[in-house]
Amino acid sequence: MRLADHRFFTGTDPELLRRWSPLSVERSYAAGDLLVQEGGPADRFILIFEGKVALEIVAPDRPRVTIQTLGGGEVLGWSWLLPPHLWRLDARAVKRTRTLELPASELRDALESRPDEGYRFLLRLLPVVAQRLEYTRLQLMDLHGH
Amino acid sequence: MATDGTPGPLAGDLSDQSPWYPxxxxxxxxxxxxxxxxxxxxxxxxxxxxxxxxxxxxxxxxxxxxxxxxxxxxxxxxxxxxxxxxxxxxxxxxxxxxxxxxxxxxxxxxxxGSGWPLEEAVGRDVVLVAGGLGLPPLRPVLYELLRHRERYGRIEVIYGARTPKDLVYYRQIQEWRGRSDLRFQTTVDAAGRDWYGDVGLVTARVPDIRVEPARTVAFLCGPEVMMKFTAQALEARGVTDSAIYVSLERNMKCAVGLCGHCQLGPEFVCRDGPVFRYHDVRRFLSVREL
Incomplete structure (x- = not known):
């Protein structure tokens, strides 16, 4: 697995990926493993290469609800970028899942020290946020309800 | 009743003579x-x-x-x-x-009504996207595609429902998912931990389909807002709006284009549809309260 092979980084300056690659860590999760837990430190940027990850909301007196699943080519989220850097959801592997993960503090430092790269990175991340917002809006419409 | 208001003969074998007799x-x-x-x-x-x-x-x-x-x-x-x-x-x-x-x-x-233009799918990749009770009108398409599998390229099916309990044809879906000549994805809007499939809208699965956009035809059936956003997602993948077909639902009464209940712009959904080329009707799907 290489950063350059992930859809999120398609078209990214190879020099930047060359600098970031040594930071990345390969991880593998078995079905049922928690990748991140709500309230825990959002200490890494997670790129999913294969498998399936369920984003779960835990509410008191309610069964755990999966609100979205993510697969290969998708990224886990952006809590690592925004203070207070805590995960807002649980993320659990539904089946064996392989990821590349970048440490959040180093990545934030890199983006802040080179604002032009930081801006371009945000232009990559913002469509992910926008798309998930659109999906959420459509889910709120209860398309299949009646 | 006959069309002039006089009582008609008893129904039974008269379908060729009048569109009114059940x-x-x-x-x-x-x-x-x-x-x-x-x-x-x-x-x-x-x-x-x-x-x-x-x-x-x-x-x-x-x-x-x-x-x-x-x-x-x-x-x-x-x-x-x-x-x-x-x-x-x-x-x-x-x-x-x-x-x-x-x-x-x-x-x-x-x-x-019109049918899905299967002849346009010959030699091309085919994408079927169904939302909710949109799968039943597409199931005959799937029967035909699989009966003449050699005529078509890749076949991708995306089926979305509200919850796992709202999926129809559940056993048949398991059979389809087991086939190697067809990719059948199911997704639901929300689920508990006993569901191992995808959760999210059908639109979220479109970026993942494995087709050649320039030689793809897509048939969409489900709530109109779902079809609208699915069509947008397909266009973002490079599928043109003239290769996307949608099945519209309106209040159909006469079914033969006379009463006007199902009128959509210049079209009668019952007579001219319910299947339309998305290119021809997309403007109506953005008209408020139409």
Whole structure:
């Protein structure tokens, strides 16, 4: 697995990926493993290469609800970028899942020290946020309800 | 009643003579799909069956003493002797249909409307996207595609429902998912931990389809807002709006383009549709309250 092979980084300056690659860590999760837990430190940027990850909301007196699943080519989220850097959801592997993960503090430092790269990175991340917002809006419409 | 207001002869074998007479069909089988959705298998109570249907067409099903509703044919076009309709309880008539017991009689007239243009799919990749009860009108397409599998390129099916309990044809879906010549993805809006499939909208699965956009034709069926956003997602993948087809649903009463209940701009959905090229109707899907 290489950063350059992930859809999120398609078209990214190879020099930047060359600098970031040594930071990345390969991880593998078995079905049922928690990748991140709500309230825990959002200490890494997670790129999913294969498998399936369920984003779960835990509410008191309610069964755990999966609100979205993510697969290969998708990224886990952006809590690592925004203070207070805590995960807002649980993320659990539904089946064996392989990821590349970048440490959040180093990545934030890199983006802040080179604002032009930081801006371009945000232009990559913002469509992910926008798309998930659109999906959420459509889910709120209860398309299949009646 | 005849069209001039005088009473017509008894129904039974008159479908060729008048589009108004329902032909009696017997309910042979009633299969519960979900808590509120059933599949009815019908056969002619007497006389000859109705004309064969093309995938995408619908019949008017008449519950005597209650009323009539337009329901897509969801069976196999190669088995026209068994007329199959999947119906969800949404009102008085559909509720009477879902409650129809085996052995009871319903009236049928049809088939009506345009079908899915399967001829345009020959030699191309095919994407079917169904939302909710949009799968039944597309199932005849899938039967045809698989019957003549060699004629088509890759086949991708995306089926979305509200929850896992709202998925229809559950066992058949497992069979389709097991095939190597077809990719069938199911997704639901929300689920508990006993669901191992995808969660999210069908639109979220579109970026993942494995087709050549320039040689792809897509058939969409489901809530109009779902089709609108799915079409946008397909266009973002490079599929042109002239290669995307949608099945629209309006309040169809006469089914033959006379009463105007189902009018959509210059089109009558019952007569000119329900299947339309997205390029031709997309402007109507953005008109408020149309």
């Amino acid at each position: 032909v009696p069909y017997r309910v042979d089988r009633r299969t519960a799909e979900t808590a509120d959705t059933v599949t009815l298998t019908l056969s002619p109570a007497k006389g000859t069956p109705l004309h064969p249907f093309r995938p995408g067409q619908f019949n008017m099903l008449y519950v005597f003493g209650v009323g009539e509703a337009a329901i897509s044919v969801s069976g196999d076009p190669a088995l026209p002797e068994a007329l199959v309709h999947t119906v969800r309880t949404a009102g008085k008539i559909s509720g009477a249909l879902t409650g129809a017991a085996p052995g009871s009689t319903v009236g049928v007239r049809g088939p009506y």
